[in-house]
Amino acid sequence: MKVDELDYTVLTPDVDFERMLTCIERAGRNCYKSEDKITDESAKAFVAMLIKRGHEAMLEHAPNIGTLFHVPRGLTHEFVRHRLASFGQESTRYCNYSKGKFGTELTLIPMMDGLTSVQIERRKDLWEAIERVYLAEIDEGIKPQQARDNLPICLKSDIVITTNVRHWREIFRQRTTKFAHPQMQTVMKKLLADFRSRVSVLFDDVGTVD
Numbered sequence: 126m127k128v129d130e131l132d133y134t135v136l137t138p139d140v141d142f143e144r145m146l147t148c149i150e151r152a153g154r155n156c157y158k159s160e161d162k163i164t165d166e167s168a169k170a171f172v173a174m175l176i177k178r179g180h181e182a183m184l185e186h187a188p189n190i191g192t193l194f195h196v197p198r199g200l201t202h203e204f205v206r207h208r209l210a211s212f213g214q215e216s217t218r219y220c221n222y223s224k225g226k227f228g229t230e231l232t233l234i235p236m237m238d239g240l241t242s243v244q245i246e247r248r249k250d251l252w253e254a255i256e257r258v259y260l261a262e263i264d265e266g267i268k269p270q271q272a273r274d275n276l277p278i279c280l281k282s283d284i285v286i287t288t289n290v291r292h293w294r295e296i297f298r299q300r301t302t303k304f305a306h307p308q309m310q311t312v313m314k315k316l317l318a319d320f321r322s323r324v325s326v327l328f329d330d331v332g333t334v335d
């Protein structure tokens with residue numbers, strides 16, 4: 126059994142982040158027929174103006190952003206509630222964790238904050254027992270899609286989430302507040318800080334990174 130950390134990887138190429146503001150500006154200026162005002166530096170201020178006015182539909186014209194999350198299954202259950210996004214999620218039906226490529230073990234991303242050493246040891250005992258049962262059932266010919274009934278909700282699950290800027294903004298609004306799950310807050314605050322560093326005007330006014 127392996128215990129791992131929350132992580133993410135932004136899959137969208139840098140060049141797409143660079144194009145975002147110009148794509149939004151082109152669509153937005155079409156509404157006002159002010160294309161003649163486009164310059165090499167005009168996009169940022171124009172997009173800031175759209176956001177300030179609540180004209181956020183224009184944000185859908187930027188290239189979609191894809192991110193690979195390395196999170197517990199409990200978080201992927203929450204992510205997939207965001208209906209406008211596209212998902213590709215690690216399958217416990219098809220992934221056989223007894224195989225070498227998975228290290229012949231379960232990988233978990235648990236939330237250990239605030240647990241006493243006694244509680245941590247009790248959990249480790251439970252997870253080791255779960256892993257033994259899972260691996261034994263696979264060895265006895267049970268398929269992963271049935272052996273998965275044993276798996277804990279902190280099982281590591283990789284999920285690719287792709288959606289447009291407007292929807293990411295809504296996801297950050299919901300998933301960085303103090304009401305979001307602590308692990309969700311951790312990973313989404315880091316991602317929001319990352320997005321802000323790439324294209325600040327699109328993400329500065331939503332969510333929190335503190």
Ligand SMILES: Cc1cc2nc3c(=O)[nH]c(=O)nc-3n(C[C@H](O)[C@H](O)[C@H](O)COP(=O)(O)OP(=O)(O)OC[C@H]3O[C@@H](n4cnc5c(N)ncnc54)[C@H](O)[C@@H]3O)c2cc1C
Pocket residue numbers: 206207208209295299300304305306
């Ligand atoms: C702190 C927190 C606690 C939660 N607890 C629970 C819980 O206990 N149980 C539970 O089941 N879920 C829970 N959720 C999930 C929540 O109910 C939503 O399913 C999830 O946050 C997705 O958000 P959403 O539905 O606003 O919009 P998304 O699906 O992300 O869609 C984005 C936006 O599109 C618009 N939209 C989408 N669909 C419609 C529609 N049909 N009609 C009108 N407008 C639409 C809305 O403006 C929406 O905000 C929780 C979420 C949070 C953030």
